[in-house]
Amino acid sequence: MSQTLIKAIIFITLALILYTVGVWSERIGKKLKPIHLFFFWAGLLCDGIGTHLMTKLTSTADAAAVSLHGITGAIAIVLMLIHAIWATVVLVKKDEKSMHTFHRFSLFVWVVWLIPYILGMVMGNSRSNSGQEGTKSNMDITNVEIVTSVRKTGQYPEKFVITMSEPATASLNAADFHMEGHADKWQDTSLHEFACDFENAEVVDRTITLIPKDFPEKFFYVKDFTVTCNSDSNLSFTYEDVQNVVTPVADSFTTTNMEDDAGFEYHLFTPETTENMPIVIVFHGFGDTDNLLTYRTAVEWAEPENQKVRPCYVLAPVIKDERYYEATTRGAALDKVKALVDTMVSEGKVDPSRIYVMGNSFGGLSTIEFCEKYPDYVAGAIALCPALNYGPAASTNLEKMKDVPIWFAQAEHDGTIPITESRNAYKKLTDLGATDVHFTEYTDDEMNAAGAEASNDSTYSYHHVELAVMEDDAYQEWLFDHKR
Incomplete structure (x- = not known):
């Protein structure tokens, strides 16, 4: 599971906790208080951050887990925003009639938010497991070679050449692969995260050639990475699996x-x-x-x-x-x-x-x-x-x-x-x-x-x-x- 997905789950789960506390404490107490606004707005913020992180995973090996929030989750965010604004207005105006309607709307929003969360967890895990474990092949990686070039702005990888133990039996495409890793930079040894997708995957007999799309780092600054294949976990590899880096000239x-x-x-x-x-x-x-x-x-x-x-x-x-x-x-x-x-x-x-x-x-x-x-x-x-x-x-x-x-x-x-x-x-x-x-x-x-x-x-x-x-x-x- 990628670090981005982990962060997304943390934020969305935190949003669930905040929103649940806010909605049910307001319903049990039968009175809207300023503290409830904090729970509503904080929950909305956390959910927004979590959903934003999820959007970064749509073409990654964790794509199956994006259903954790999905389209219904996006609808729920809109309802949460309306709910938070309404709560603010009701509290300011102190309108009893609006307060009664608001109670019912709160429960509706909470249910709408909770359903995609639960379904997403179940479906996301199911799809993730079937996508990564259920389709595991008998192929093993025997060699990983990276071919780089020195462009005007420095060394960048041009292709990742993966040699397998046997010919590929299933179709593979670039969207099946995603890279995440860490790099440092000039005069700064602190590590930062980076991610990269691939724009092309060519399979010839026992060789897979991956072409990175807009690789964001000079390669000699890269300290570690993991390339995940969401269609066959046996084709995932890490920096430690690389046996050779070739830089012509x-x-x-x-x-x-x-x-x-x-x-x-x-x-x-x-x-x-x-x-x-x-x-x-x-x-x-x-x-x-x-x-x-x-x-x-x-x-x-x-x-x-x-x-x-x-x-x-x-x-x-x-x-x-x-x-x-x-x-x-x-x-x-x-x-x-x-x-x-x-x-x-x-x-x-x-x-x-x-x-x-x-x-x-x-x-x-x-x-x-x-x-x-x-x-x-x-x-x-x-x-x-x-x-x-x-x-x-x-x-x-x-x-x-x-x-x-x-x-x-x-x-x-x-x-x-x-x-x-x-x-x-x-x-x-x-x-x-x-x-x-x-x-x-x-x-x-x-x-x-x-x-x-x-x-x-x-x-x-x-x-x-x-x-x-x-x-x-x-x-x-x-x-x-x-x-x-």
Whole structure:
């Protein structure tokens, strides 16, 4: 039984108790008192909440139990509202004739309300049992695989592939399945509930493929879930049943953990041709340690269509918050990144004249700091909404990188990093004589067109200029046009 259904039953049962106490205490006492109004209105409120929760279950595995309140329950709510309003008017006017009529109406409303409740309990449980236990098949789930993709706004499941012990013998459709679970979010480990239906279910031999409808969470934030099948309980499964999560492109990166004082892990994509190739270093934003899944700044470079025209290594360091925030430990991490690339250069893997760097937010700050540390090392850079306000020394040291080609990009109404940070850095570099520095400022309309407004993830504000940048080949073409 889902948590939503449990809550609905609690509210409706509480409504029954409140309303019963109100009606019968008023009838036994033969006098309407202000306390009765409390019972009537409170009962109405609880029943309304319970019925509202029930409406969320019409396409779920608990749909059989929706008859708990049903159509007659909706009619009862209308009568309860009339009853509560009438009680209020009668009490205010103190009309004895109206009071007598009201007594009879109270009993009528209570009976009308009680009948669908009792019938719903009996019929709902009966239907639920027959729908879930009576139709249990002999099939068992032998494997659950989730195929995800990294969209512009992060990792989302595209399909759930269920392998059964034997071919399906009964017809199944998307409405038979429903998911409920818990997830956390960026910089917040507290859990919240989510629910998701499915828009398609395809059965081929022993495989069921479920396509989720508008999955509401980035998948790497999901901590648990249960998918319930209301037509066959043997086809229900949980997060713990998932044996494999496949994320094309992101899975082609290898992950290595460093073990020294500047230790961090890094993801590395290796192109088909492994000798004397360009490399793109991609720094993530603060807290975005799932950097292959949070956005497309790294995986976009590794996409097959991109590798066809711009084959390259892609290095995506993962720097923990406590190291990233402090300038000294962040600097040590940047040194380690350079050492990694130096090793690849010495091994003949990386072309030393085509080392590129980019990043967003704190990654944009790190991009600038990397260029300032090693101006003769970087062939070109892209700094997205750089968090220069968190590293004031970077703004002071811009002269060190005036000969490094760089392209700034930021949304005009970035709500996290002031647009003035990019504007000032661009102006200072041009004033210093930089000849290959560019700046693109995105309007609200341009950001909305890129997906900032339509995203179902509230963390996607105008700060995430990568939504626009990573869809525009002009940036990648410009970067790869440069050699040191």
